[in-house]
Amino acid sequence: MAPARDAATASTSAADGAFVAFLCALAPRELDALYASSPWSALAVLRACDSIAKQIILRLAYVDDGADARECAKWCGDGASDARALERAMARLARLRVTTALGEGEDARVVANEAFANNLRRALERGFVNLDDGDGADAREDAGVAAKVPDRATLNAYAKAKWEDLLLTLTGASNAFSRPGAKVKGRLDAQALFRAAGLTTATTAALKKGGQKRLKNAGVTAEGFAFLLQTAQEQIWVLLTQYIRDSQKTSATSAISFLLRLTFQEPGRAYAMTGVLSDTEQDVVLDLTHLGLLYTFEVKKKFYYVPTLLASGLSGGFTGDDGDTKAAAAAAEGHIIVETNYRVYAYTSSAVEMEILRLFTRADYRLPNLYVGMLTRESVQNALRAGVDAEQIVGYIRAHAHKQVRRKKPSVPSTVCDQIRLWARDMERMEAEECVLYCDFPQAGTFYGAVVSEAEKRGALLWRDDASRRLTVRASAHDEMKAVVGALKQKLDAV
């Protein structure tokens, strides 16, 4: 895994979401194959876009020869920010190869990707039912199967427990996932996945195997901390995209399109596995079961899988940079109350939620169902230093706001949000830059002035003190300045 690509993915994911970032990183040929594969992928891409891009797709979906590029530019409102928003959306669609620009100048047209538009139209006209021709085998009729399907509450609890185990493994507080295949038949190594995604470093994994399990957070990278604060939906995409990149280079497209289809399947309903899915797809099912996205069971030598809420939330729609839009499952179960005095009450008994709160609050009390902490300058700045963004902290406490405070707008006191942002800005007050100090200039003469003006011309001057005739120059420009100063000196000496 090239670190450069990781960095690029991370930087785009902040605005785009992990899924869009992942699609952007795919080769054009792979993207075209994906769009041609099934209506589900077209639908999933549509949902993953931001609201303006969605509207552009809808407008172009039924227009075969595309729209005039200059007409498209007129779609937005009159403000400069509107034009920028439209441009951003257009650029994003072009990156995803959903639209292509044809022609130049006067004849420039924006055309929707043919395979994409075909599949999208098919999905819209048939209304999301029976989109897969081979999907007719409904496993629900079989009484034996129906009896084995867990009810909704059990399924949710199962998915939640699995996912928390996974996150605890990341923080190093649990080792439920460190022995691959110990509990379930999956062959997915979660530790390796975290490492590959750049969320943990390899050394801690080794340390942990050496028995030092309580070495809390030692190997979690800045991305790892940021990851913890994201919505479950984002987290799943980060891991899944990494998973696809790692495991199946050859059949990536079929694996993705299967994944995308899963996201539209109804949670709590059994789908047949044996005899319906290909070998690759069955492998994917096993791995996803390990992550808690699916629940599998066996009836009469035939395997069935049931998507959990984690899986169905995946294509829920675009999640912006704030955590307010969240999968419906999590929205109703917030647990955090933040008071204007910076005290944080979290009604939870989940270890992972407490671990996350510990990241940016000072833990005061812990009762069986309650965590009480304090947002302090120190605790927040510690988290910021570990790589978390102020917006992520604000987004997290807002997304997990308790039902009682959710009724209020804003659900988190704005003074607290602002203070967190101010603390973050506090840390940016000082900026260190390497430099070189030039001093001991002759007290008389124009030499000092000439050097200052040369440094200024190059934009390398950082500080000057005319009284004591000293200046500092950017270290990067030092070599260049040395030659200039030498030349100046010679010139002055000659005079």
Place this chain on the structure above:
Amino acid sequence: MAAREDDVADDKSLLVVLVETNPRYWAASEGKGDGTAAANGLSSVLEATTVFLNSFFALNQQNRAAVIAVHDDGCHYLYTSPLELNAGDASASATGKKRTKTATPSSRAAMSSPFAGALSLALCYCNRAQTLETAAGLRVRPRILCLQASQDNPTDYISMMNAIFSAQRQSIPIDAFALGEHDLPFLQQAAHITRGAYVKPTHGAGLLQYLLSTAALDMRSRSHLKLPAARGVDFRASCFCHKRPVSVGFVCSVCLSIFCERRSSCDTCGADFAADAQVTSVPSA
């Protein structure tokens, strides 16, 4: 920084679609009105609406919709999305209720449909949905889409305006589509007042494209993308006495009722104008 608090990426929408299904109108207008959307018949309108609704659902998993049929004998819910998000068994109600209605003959030869009633029904539905979703800790942004083909019913003027103003108060935009050959002044005003879009498709066969490019806009993208400009909104009020559209009328100085002719006392509030000429002639709007 304070602005960020309100900057909620919120495109969960509730869309209430009012479709005119009045059999009297559709039977009488079959094939008439060249090039309008209504000329292709009710089934083509419903087809476009269905695809449009599918695309609306495709935009966001949490989008909710309700379809109300505006019939000759009243308004009927054709479809409603399940509202309470964590309702115990979503699968049972997910498909909604499909109704089949047979036209009941009524003595009144109703060529126009009760759109004022339908709007009120839609507003009530929006209100109920908002209350329910707020209790569940979510926010939905409702909007209303009217697909009307027949002409306005002048007697509906007052109730229509009341519905429009309550929509404006709740900041629910009303998008209006005039499917027939005539402009619809009531809906023009509705779209204008509630900041929705008024569209009169010139190519009836392309109704779906019109729907996709204007009615699909959610509240968030409405702040960035332009809606079709309203041209020549008919602001004329209808008089309270004969329900005729008037451009110059008489307005009661007490209750602001509008009359098309001079009268000695106000029909609505009973104010007496006989003593001196208190009723002044003003151009309305």
